[in-house]
Amino acid sequence: MSQSHESFNLLPEQLTSWVDEQLAASLLHSTYQVRRLFHGRSAVIDAFTPLVVDWLPPVAVIRLYDDIDPKVLAQLSSYLWQKEAVQGVVVQERGRNRNTTFVVAHGEVDQQIVVQEDELSYQLTPLTNQNSGLFLDMRNGRRWLKEQAKDCKVLNLFSYTCAFSVAAVAGGASLVVNVDLSKRVLSTGRTNHQLNKHDKNKAKFMPLDMLKSWSRIKKPGPYDIVVIDPPSFQPGSFVAQKDYVKVLRRLTQLTTDNAKVLLCHNDPTQDSAFVKELMTQECPEFKFIARLEVPEDFAEPDIERSCKVLIYQRD
Numbered sequence: 489m490s491q492s493h494e495s496f497n498l499l500p501e502q503l504t505s506w507v508d509e510q511l512a513a514s515l516l517h518s519t520y521q522v523r524r525l526f527h528g529r530s531a532v533i534d535a536f537t538p539l540v541v542d543w544l545p546p547v548a549v550i551r552l553y554d555d556i557d558p559k560v561l562a563q564l565s566s567y568l569w570q571k572e573a574v575q576g577v578v579v580q581e582r583g584r585n586r587n588t589t590f591v592v593a594h595g596e597v598d599q600q601i602v603v604q605e606d607e608l609s610y611q612l613t614p615l616t617n618q619n620s621g622l623f624l625d626m627r628n629g630r631r632w633l634k635e636q637a638k639d640c641k642v643l644n645l646f647s648y649t650c651a652f653s654v655a656a657v658a659g660g661a662s663l664v665v666n667v668d669l670s671k672r673v674l675s676t677g678r679t680n681h682q683l684n685k686h687d688k689n690k691a692k693f694m695p696l697d698m699l700k701s702w703s704r705i706k707k708p709g710p711y712d713i714v715v716i717d718p719p720s721f722q723p724g725s726f727v728a729q730k731d732y733v734k735v736l737r738r739l740t741q742l743t744t745d746n747a748k749v750l751l752c753h754n755d756p757t758q759d760s761a762f763v764k765e766l767m768t769q770e771c772p773e774f775k776f777i778a779r780l781e782v783p784e785d786f787a788e789p790d791i792e793r794s795c796k797v798l799i800y801q802r803d
Protein backbone atom coordinates (compact mmCIF):
# COMPACT_ATOMS: atom_id res chain seq x y z
CA MET A 489 0.00 0.00 0.00
CA SER A 490 2.85 2.39 0.82
CA GLN A 491 3.85 4.87 -1.89
CA SER A 492 6.43 6.74 0.14
CA HIS A 493 8.36 7.89 -2.97
CA GLU A 494 5.32 9.50 -4.50
CA SER A 495 5.80 13.21 -5.13
CA PHE A 496 3.16 15.49 -3.71
CA ASN A 497 4.57 18.73 -5.09
CA LEU A 498 1.12 20.06 -6.15
CA LEU A 499 -0.31 19.82 -2.64
CA PRO A 500 0.22 22.92 -0.46
CA GLU A 501 1.83 22.20 2.87
CA GLN A 502 -1.14 23.80 4.61
CA LEU A 503 -3.37 21.09 3.11
CA THR A 504 -1.18 18.11 3.96
CA SER A 505 -0.46 19.30 7.49
CA TRP A 506 -4.19 19.91 8.07
CA VAL A 507 -4.96 16.35 6.91
CA ASP A 508 -2.17 14.91 9.06
CA GLU A 509 -3.28 16.79 12.17
CA GLN A 510 -6.90 15.76 11.82
CA LEU A 511 -5.95 12.14 11.14
CA ALA A 512 -3.84 12.14 14.31
CA ALA A 513 -6.67 13.79 16.26
CA SER A 514 -9.07 11.07 15.13
CA LEU A 515 -7.08 8.35 16.93
CA LEU A 516 -8.62 7.83 20.33
CA HIS A 517 -7.77 4.86 22.57
CA SER A 518 -6.27 3.06 19.55
CA THR A 519 -9.51 3.38 17.51
CA TYR A 520 -9.90 5.85 14.65
CA GLN A 521 -12.96 8.06 15.08
CA VAL A 522 -15.01 9.39 12.19
CA ARG A 523 -13.85 12.96 11.40
CA ARG A 524 -13.44 15.61 8.71
CA LEU A 525 -9.80 15.64 7.58
CA PHE A 526 -10.06 18.74 5.43
CA HIS A 527 -12.83 21.35 5.25
CA GLY A 528 -11.99 23.53 2.23
CA ARG A 529 -13.65 26.63 3.59
CA SER A 530 -11.85 26.35 6.96
CA ALA A 531 -8.37 26.18 5.59
CA VAL A 532 -9.01 29.04 3.18
CA ILE A 533 -6.60 27.95 0.47
CA ASP A 534 -8.20 29.60 -2.54
CA ALA A 535 -7.92 26.72 -5.00
CA PHE A 536 -9.21 24.22 -2.43
CA THR A 537 -12.43 25.78 -1.18
CA PRO A 538 -14.57 23.24 -3.14
CA LEU A 539 -12.73 20.35 -1.47
CA VAL A 540 -13.67 18.27 1.55
CA VAL A 541 -12.00 15.10 2.83
CA ASP A 542 -13.95 12.91 5.23
CA TRP A 543 -12.42 10.11 7.22
CA LEU A 544 -14.85 7.24 7.58
CA PRO A 545 -12.33 4.78 8.99
CA PRO A 546 -10.88 2.90 7.20
CA VAL A 547 -12.06 4.87 4.12
CA ALA A 548 -11.06 8.40 3.09
CA VAL A 549 -13.73 10.14 0.99
CA ILE A 550 -12.73 13.13 -1.15
CA ARG A 551 -15.82 15.23 -1.83
CA LEU A 552 -15.58 17.70 -4.72
CA TYR A 553 -18.20 20.46 -4.86
CA ASP A 554 -16.58 21.71 -8.06
CA ASP A 555 -13.84 20.53 -10.43
CA ILE A 556 -10.23 20.71 -9.32
CA ASP A 557 -7.09 20.05 -11.40
CA PRO A 558 -7.06 16.25 -12.09
CA LYS A 559 -3.31 16.10 -11.36
CA VAL A 560 -3.87 17.67 -7.95
CA LEU A 561 -6.71 15.24 -7.31
CA ALA A 562 -4.49 12.29 -8.25
CA GLN A 563 -1.79 13.47 -5.85
CA LEU A 564 -4.28 14.00 -3.06
CA SER A 565 -5.73 10.49 -3.40
CA SER A 566 -2.21 9.02 -3.47
CA TYR A 567 -1.29 11.10 -0.42
CA LEU A 568 -4.24 9.67 1.51
CA TRP A 569 -3.64 6.16 0.20
CA GLN A 570 -0.06 6.01 1.50
CA LYS A 571 -1.35 6.51 5.07
CA GLU A 572 -1.20 3.23 6.91
CA ALA A 573 -4.72 3.45 8.34
CA VAL A 574 -6.35 4.16 4.96
CA GLN A 575 -7.69 1.03 3.26
CA GLY A 576 -9.63 2.78 0.51
CA VAL A 577 -9.97 6.20 -1.14
CA VAL A 578 -13.26 7.29 -2.74
CA VAL A 579 -13.78 10.36 -4.90
CA GLN A 580 -17.29 11.77 -4.78
CA GLU A 581 -18.37 14.53 -7.18
CA ARG A 582 -21.39 16.57 -6.11
CA GLY A 583 -22.69 20.11 -5.90
CA ARG A 584 -25.45 22.21 -7.39
CA ASN A 585 -26.31 21.19 -10.97
CA ARG A 586 -24.02 18.15 -10.80
CA ASN A 587 -25.06 14.51 -10.49
CA THR A 588 -23.47 12.85 -7.49
CA THR A 589 -20.96 10.18 -8.57
CA PHE A 590 -18.55 7.91 -6.70
CA VAL A 591 -15.27 6.40 -7.92
CA VAL A 592 -13.00 4.14 -5.87
CA ALA A 593 -9.56 5.65 -6.54
CA HIS A 594 -7.55 3.22 -4.40
CA GLY A 595 -8.08 0.04 -2.45
CA GLU A 596 -11.29 -1.82 -1.74
CA VAL A 597 -14.33 -0.18 -0.25
CA ASP A 598 -17.28 -2.07 1.24
CA GLN A 599 -20.80 -0.90 0.49
CA GLN A 600 -21.47 -0.66 4.23
CA ILE A 601 -19.01 0.13 6.99
CA VAL A 602 -19.40 0.77 10.71
CA VAL A 603 -17.66 3.82 12.18
CA GLN A 604 -17.20 5.09 15.73
CA GLU A 605 -17.93 8.50 17.21
CA ASP A 606 -17.19 8.68 20.91
CA GLU A 607 -18.17 5.20 22.07
CA LEU A 608 -21.10 4.89 19.64
CA SER A 609 -21.31 3.01 16.32
CA TYR A 610 -22.99 4.13 13.09
CA GLN A 611 -23.51 2.30 9.80
CA LEU A 612 -22.31 4.31 6.80
CA THR A 613 -22.44 3.83 3.04
CA PRO A 614 -19.37 5.51 1.51
CA LEU A 615 -20.34 4.61 -2.08
CA THR A 616 -24.01 5.41 -2.34
CA ASN A 617 -25.31 8.13 -0.12
CA GLN A 618 -24.52 11.81 -0.67
CA ASN A 619 -23.74 12.29 3.03
CA SER A 620 -22.72 8.68 3.72
CA GLY A 621 -25.31 8.40 6.52
CA LEU A 622 -23.88 10.71 9.20
CA PHE A 623 -23.55 14.50 9.39
CA LEU A 624 -20.11 14.87 10.93
CA ASP A 625 -20.56 18.57 11.74
CA MET A 626 -23.33 17.71 14.24
CA ARG A 627 -20.95 15.96 16.66
CA ASN A 628 -21.35 18.61 19.39
CA GLY A 629 -25.14 18.46 19.02
CA ARG A 630 -25.10 14.71 19.60
CA ARG A 631 -22.80 15.15 22.60
CA TRP A 632 -25.07 17.82 24.08
CA LEU A 633 -28.13 15.61 23.63
CA LYS A 634 -26.43 12.60 25.20
CA GLU A 635 -25.63 14.70 28.28
CA GLN A 636 -29.19 16.06 28.58
CA ALA A 637 -31.26 13.00 27.73
CA LYS A 638 -31.43 11.04 31.01
CA ASP A 639 -35.04 9.96 31.63
CA CYS A 640 -36.28 12.38 28.95
CA LYS A 641 -38.82 11.83 26.20
CA VAL A 642 -37.19 13.14 23.03
CA LEU A 643 -38.75 14.15 19.70
CA ASN A 644 -36.23 13.92 16.85
CA LEU A 645 -37.66 15.78 13.84
CA PHE A 646 -35.93 15.29 10.44
CA SER A 647 -34.23 12.30 12.04
CA TYR A 648 -32.45 10.97 8.90
CA THR A 649 -30.48 7.87 10.10
CA CYS A 650 -31.35 8.59 13.77
CA ALA A 651 -27.85 9.59 14.91
CA PHE A 652 -29.39 11.99 17.45
CA SER A 653 -31.63 9.16 18.63
CA VAL A 654 -28.62 6.87 19.15
CA ALA A 655 -26.93 9.57 21.25
CA ALA A 656 -30.13 10.21 23.26
CA VAL A 657 -30.75 6.54 24.08
CA ALA A 658 -27.06 6.17 25.02
CA GLY A 659 -27.60 9.10 27.38
CA GLY A 660 -30.55 7.39 29.10
CA ALA A 661 -33.59 8.79 27.24
CA SER A 662 -36.82 6.99 28.19
CA LEU A 663 -38.13 7.24 24.59
CA VAL A 664 -37.07 8.84 21.31
CA VAL A 665 -39.63 9.43 18.56
CA ASN A 666 -37.89 9.75 15.17
CA VAL A 667 -39.76 11.40 12.29
CA ASP A 668 -38.55 11.40 8.68
CA LEU A 669 -40.16 11.21 5.26
CA SER A 670 -37.87 8.41 4.18
CA LYS A 671 -38.48 4.78 5.26
CA ARG A 672 -35.00 3.91 4.03
CA VAL A 673 -33.15 6.27 6.38
CA LEU A 674 -35.34 5.16 9.31
CA SER A 675 -34.43 1.56 8.56
CA THR A 676 -30.74 2.53 8.84
CA GLY A 677 -31.73 4.26 12.10
CA ARG A 678 -33.07 0.94 13.41
CA THR A 679 -29.79 -0.72 12.42
CA ASN A 680 -27.83 2.02 14.21
CA HIS A 681 -29.71 1.32 17.44
CA GLN A 682 -29.11 -2.43 17.02
CA LEU A 683 -25.39 -1.84 16.46
CA ASN A 684 -25.30 -0.09 19.84
CA LYS A 685 -27.34 -2.87 21.49
CA HIS A 686 -30.11 -0.48 22.52
CA ASP A 687 -33.42 -1.66 23.94
CA LYS A 688 -35.74 -1.60 20.93
CA ASN A 689 -38.60 -0.14 22.97
CA LYS A 690 -36.61 3.05 23.50
CA ALA A 691 -36.87 4.27 19.89
CA LYS A 692 -39.97 4.74 17.70
CA PHE A 693 -39.82 5.40 13.96
CA MET A 694 -42.44 7.45 12.11
CA PRO A 695 -42.11 7.59 8.30
CA LEU A 696 -44.22 10.73 7.88
CA ASP A 697 -44.29 14.12 6.27
CA MET A 698 -44.23 16.02 9.54
CA LEU A 699 -45.87 19.10 8.10
CA LYS A 700 -49.01 16.99 7.58
CA SER A 701 -48.84 14.71 10.63
CA TRP A 702 -48.78 16.81 13.79
CA SER A 703 -51.52 14.91 15.66
CA ARG A 704 -49.69 11.58 15.23
CA ILE A 705 -46.40 13.15 16.31
CA LYS A 706 -48.01 14.76 19.35
CA LYS A 707 -49.58 11.53 20.63
CA PRO A 708 -46.52 9.92 22.34
CA GLY A 709 -45.60 13.33 23.90
CA PRO A 710 -45.37 15.72 25.59
CA TYR A 711 -41.64 15.85 24.96
CA ASP A 712 -38.87 17.04 27.31
CA ILE A 713 -36.46 17.64 24.43
CA VAL A 714 -37.15 18.42 20.77
CA VAL A 715 -34.46 18.27 18.08
CA ILE A 716 -35.17 20.24 14.88
CA ASP A 717 -32.52 19.67 12.22
CA PRO A 718 -34.14 20.29 8.82
CA PRO A 719 -32.68 20.52 5.32
CA SER A 720 -32.24 24.11 4.11
CA PHE A 721 -33.76 23.51 0.72
CA GLN A 722 -35.58 20.32 -0.29
CA PRO A 723 -38.31 21.55 -2.64
CA GLY A 724 -41.58 19.66 -2.23
CA SER A 725 -40.62 18.50 1.30
CA PHE A 726 -39.12 21.38 3.26
CA VAL A 727 -37.83 24.81 2.35
CA ALA A 728 -36.49 26.54 5.48
CA GLN A 729 -37.37 30.04 4.34
CA LYS A 730 -41.11 29.28 4.37
CA ASP A 731 -41.47 26.03 6.37
CA TYR A 732 -39.26 26.53 9.46
CA VAL A 733 -41.92 28.73 10.99
CA LYS A 734 -44.55 25.98 10.57
CA VAL A 735 -42.52 23.65 12.82
CA LEU A 736 -41.88 26.30 15.47
CA ARG A 737 -45.61 27.07 15.69
CA ARG A 738 -46.13 23.51 17.02
CA LEU A 739 -43.47 23.63 19.72
CA THR A 740 -45.65 24.77 22.60
CA GLN A 741 -48.26 22.05 22.14
CA LEU A 742 -45.57 19.35 21.75
CA THR A 743 -43.49 20.09 24.85
CA THR A 744 -43.42 19.88 28.67
CA ASP A 745 -43.15 23.03 30.80
CA ASN A 746 -39.34 23.09 31.04
CA ALA A 747 -38.60 21.53 27.68
CA LYS A 748 -35.33 22.12 25.85
CA VAL A 749 -35.04 22.52 22.10
CA LEU A 750 -32.01 22.03 19.87
CA LEU A 751 -32.50 24.00 16.65
CA CYS A 752 -30.22 23.72 13.64
CA HIS A 753 -29.85 25.81 10.54
CA ASN A 754 -27.36 24.75 7.94
CA ASP A 755 -27.72 27.40 5.24
CA PRO A 756 -24.38 29.23 4.86
CA THR A 757 -26.16 32.21 3.30
CA GLN A 758 -28.40 32.82 6.34
CA ASP A 759 -27.06 33.67 9.78
CA SER A 760 -28.40 32.56 13.16
CA ALA A 761 -30.65 35.64 13.34
CA PHE A 762 -33.00 33.82 10.93
CA VAL A 763 -33.87 31.19 13.57
CA LYS A 764 -33.60 33.58 16.53
CA GLU A 765 -36.10 36.01 15.04
CA LEU A 766 -38.56 33.22 14.26
CA MET A 767 -38.25 31.96 17.86
CA THR A 768 -38.90 35.41 19.31
CA GLN A 769 -41.92 35.81 17.08
CA GLU A 770 -43.47 32.33 17.37
CA CYS A 771 -42.24 30.95 20.72
CA PRO A 772 -41.69 33.85 23.15
CA GLU A 773 -41.91 31.48 26.13
CA PHE A 774 -38.70 29.76 24.98
CA LYS A 775 -35.48 31.50 26.06
CA PHE A 776 -32.20 31.37 24.18
CA ILE A 777 -29.61 29.44 26.26
CA ALA A 778 -26.54 28.93 24.07
CA ARG A 779 -25.09 28.36 20.67
CA LEU A 780 -23.06 25.14 20.49
CA GLU A 781 -19.52 25.39 19.22
CA VAL A 782 -18.70 24.28 15.71
CA PRO A 783 -16.43 21.20 15.93
CA GLU A 784 -12.79 22.18 15.41
CA ASP A 785 -12.51 20.16 12.17
CA PHE A 786 -15.30 22.36 10.70
CA ALA A 787 -14.51 25.79 12.12
CA GLU A 788 -14.74 28.45 9.41
CA PRO A 789 -13.37 31.98 9.57
CA ASP A 790 -16.93 33.30 9.37
CA ILE A 791 -18.78 31.38 12.06
CA GLU A 792 -22.16 32.33 10.61
CA ARG A 793 -21.40 30.31 7.46
CA SER A 794 -21.00 27.17 9.60
CA CYS A 795 -23.91 25.09 10.82
CA LYS A 796 -25.84 27.02 13.47
CA VAL A 797 -26.89 24.91 16.48
CA LEU A 798 -28.96 26.81 19.05
CA ILE A 799 -30.33 25.68 22.41
CA TYR A 800 -33.55 27.12 23.85
CA GLN A 801 -35.48 26.31 27.00
CA ARG A 802 -39.13 26.83 27.81
CA ASP A 803 -39.46 29.21 30.71
Ligand SMILES: C[S@@+](CC[C@H](N)C(=O)[O-])C[C@H]1O[C@@H](n2cnc3c(N)ncnc32)[C@H](O)[C@@H]1O
Nearest residue numbers: 646647648668669696697698717718719725726
Ligand atom coordinates in the same frame (compact mmCIF):
# COMPACT_ATOMS: atom_id res chain seq x y z
C1 LIG B 1 -30.46 17.41 7.16
S1 LIG B 1 -31.21 15.84 7.18
C2 LIG B 1 -31.38 15.66 8.89
C3 LIG B 1 -30.11 15.21 9.59
C4 LIG B 1 -30.36 14.53 10.89
N1 LIG B 1 -31.04 15.37 11.86
C5 LIG B 1 -29.08 13.97 11.49
O1 LIG B 1 -28.71 14.36 12.60
O2 LIG B 1 -28.44 13.14 10.84
C6 LIG B 1 -32.83 16.22 6.62
C7 LIG B 1 -33.86 15.06 6.70
O3 LIG B 1 -35.14 15.67 6.67
C8 LIG B 1 -36.05 14.79 6.02
N2 LIG B 1 -37.22 15.60 5.64
C9 LIG B 1 -37.28 16.65 4.77
N3 LIG B 1 -38.52 17.18 4.71
C10 LIG B 1 -39.28 16.46 5.58
C11 LIG B 1 -40.66 16.52 5.98
N4 LIG B 1 -41.50 17.43 5.47
N5 LIG B 1 -41.10 15.62 6.90
C12 LIG B 1 -40.26 14.69 7.42
N6 LIG B 1 -38.94 14.59 7.09
C13 LIG B 1 -38.45 15.46 6.18
C14 LIG B 1 -35.24 14.23 4.87
O4 LIG B 1 -35.79 13.00 4.44
C15 LIG B 1 -33.84 14.09 5.52
O5 LIG B 1 -33.63 12.77 6.00
